[in-house]
Amino acid sequence: MSPYRTSRLIALVVGAILPLFLTSGARADDAEVLPKGVSNAYLGNFFYPFPTTDRFNKHGDTEPIANAFDGRRLDSTVFPTLLGPPLPPGTNIGTSFIKFRYDYNILNFGASYGITDRLAAGIDIPYYYAHNKVKASLDPSGATLGIGAGGAFAFCPCGGPGQPRPVNTDDVQQLLRSRFGFKRVESFTDDGLGDITALFKYQYFRTEDWRLATSLGARFPTGRQDDPDNLADIPWSPGNYAILLRLHNDYVLSNLWKERPAPSGAGPVTRQEGDLVVNFTFRYDWNLPTDVTVRISDASNPITTNKESVTRKLGDKFEFELSGRYYLLKALSFTGLYRYAFKVEDVIRGHRFNTRALEEDTDSNEQLYILGVNYSLLPLYLEKRFPIPLNLSLTYRDRFAGRGTSNAASPSQILKTRYINFTLSVPF
Known part of the structure; x- marks a missing residue:
């Protein structure tokens, strides 16, 4: 990241984290809620040290993100009317070779506030930095x-005297611009806010063994959406509002063998x-319909002049997550998590063209695991041995399996990603 972008991100963090201390929020996926009048602010960084180059296709196999273009013979299946009428089979201008490499860095900040001893509210605000390193070339042999x-x-x-010269990469770039209206296929960089999430969490059951809670909230489309004229851009928002429901269920398994069960008091x-x-x-996630231009x-050939504003109902998403946390010490804990998620098929309706091809294979699924370590200074703070009740966490996440569309412009594609997250939180 350039020094300019680094300073810009730091300024945004400083400018955003201060008002968050006055903003309510509830983000944790356990069933705990903050006590009445207590707030919590956090700042996290999702760092992707492993470049993202692949996605999962409809069969569950990995394939390059630029698979539709890489090693592709540029013939009548891609450009059917280069000379006006349809070209004879086998007519081509060469073979394209394209590689996409996505690099992300995501800052995540938010806050939570205990409205009562059982009800909390909160907000989560991500900020994205994304870069797509593009390598594009044309082999005119054949x-x-x-x-x-x-x-x-x-x-x-x-190539000979008086003969046509071979087509080169710039010729193809000019063809995409002049005849199809696409921007130049080149490396892409952008940054900006992601989709903002706001939730209310209510803890409706609390005993020595159990904590049960439910969350209800919304996601707002404040992030960058896909540019239909850019084949190499990276969107990070589907562009729609969503209603969010969460059911949290905690069970203190160690109470089965420990002599002193956990207390069931407030907070x-x-x-x-x-x-x-x-x-x-x-x-x-109940995804609401929205109008988008696509x-x-x-998926096999995204090169087309057919473009219009359509109504897209992104398929609803369901997630099932099982996790465990073991406290080796009072302040030190380790976590392990497994998540399975699936999404139903998108529904897309236009007026001029058949949109069925955009809906195919958008019923996706994914599997991932998270391993983490957490160190809390809250016990030392309560004992007046440390001035600030900091909480530090370090996690590693790997999306190791999935299935989805091969359309790079679709928000339903499932990328094969891994990241490391560091989060610092402070209750006050």
Whole structure:
């Protein structure tokens, strides 16, 4: 990241974190809620040290993100009317080779506030930095078309005296711009806010063994959406509002063998050495319809002039998460998590073109795991041995399996990603 972008991000963090101390929020996926009148602010960084180059296709296999273009013979299946009428089978201008490498860095900040001892509210605000490193070239060997007099396409043989010259990469870039309205296919960089999430969490059941809570909230489309005229851009928002439901279920498993069960008083429990807490969380995202401008094409060939504003109902998403946290020490805990999620098929309705190809294979699923370590200074703070009740966490997440569309412009594609997250939180 350039020094300019770094300073810009730091300024945004400083400018945003101060008002968050006055903003309510509730983000944790366990069933705990803050006591009445207590706030919590956090700042996290999702760092992707492993470049993202692949996604999961409809069969669950990995494939390059730029698979539709890489090693592709540029023939009549890609450009059917280079010379006006349909081209004979086998007519081509060469073979394209394209690689996409996505690099992300995401800052995440928010806050929570205990309205009562059982009800909390909160906000979560991500900020994205995204870069797509593009390598694009054209191999004209085997081409049957070249560039003739006046810059028009002409049949080969090519390269000799008085013959058409071979098509090069810049010729293809010009073709995409002039005939299809696409921007130049080149490396892409952008940054900005992600989709903002706001939730209310209510803890409706609390005993020595159990904590049960439910969250209800919304996601707001404040992030960057796909540019239909840019084949190499990186969107990080589907562009729609969503209603969010969460069911949180905590069980203190160690109470089965420990002599002193965890207390059931109000507010979060101060865990003890040897505590083992298991959690099951169910999430449901009800995605609301929205109007978006898209290219009407299929995943195998996104090169088309068919573009219109359509109504898209992104498929609803369901997540099932099982996790456990073991407290090796009063202040030190380790976590392990497994999540399975699936999304139903998108529904897309236009007026001029058949949109069925955009809906195909958008019923996706994914599996991931998270491993983490957490160190809390809250016990030392309560004992007046440390001035600030800081909480530090370090996690590693790996999306190791999935299935989805091969359309890079669709928000339903499932990227094969790994990241490391560091989060600092402070209750006050």
